[in-house]
Amino acid sequence: MKQITYDAVIASPIGKLGLRTQDEYITELAWLPANRKLIAPTSSFTQLICNSLTLYFESTTRLPCFPLQPQGTPFQRKVWLAMQKIPAGQVQSYGQLAARLKTGSRAIGMACRTNPIILLIPCHRVVSVKGIGGYMGKASRTNIKQWLLQHEGVHDY
């Protein structure tokens, strides 16, 4: 089995986060199980990102925009791009997003689910019209979504 190595793994209130970069781009920021070993960032670029993430978690600072380079289908990239335009502290429903992109709400869900860069592509700001919706394919992870939303000032979920 293939072991994925990250450029950095940091601890956060919602679990461990694995960061992978390529040149000066972020290619992945994934939620990891708690038994992952921490990896300190080595380059100044990854260090900067980790600092921002830590700051984001420990204060009300919102995340700055980093250059992203997510791998995915053209459709997924389109959705991810649209999601990045949702301002912090606000949420948008799958349906609204779907209407804007002229697609279906469930298709939006698929794109969210395969989001390789959590937080920076704010899939947690996309909610169902009635309820919070799911998160990363598992209902048990919606608490992460809730935490993030609450952290950004959304208390309706």
Next chain:
DNA sequence: GATACAGGCTTGT
């Protein structure tokens, strides 16, 4: 209200 069903769109077998 609370279920049930069907519709619409993309992705992985």
Next chain:
DNA sequence: ACAAGCCTGTATC
């Protein structure tokens, strides 16, 4: 081609 997924709107108890 088929089934399934972070959904939604309408119909029917």
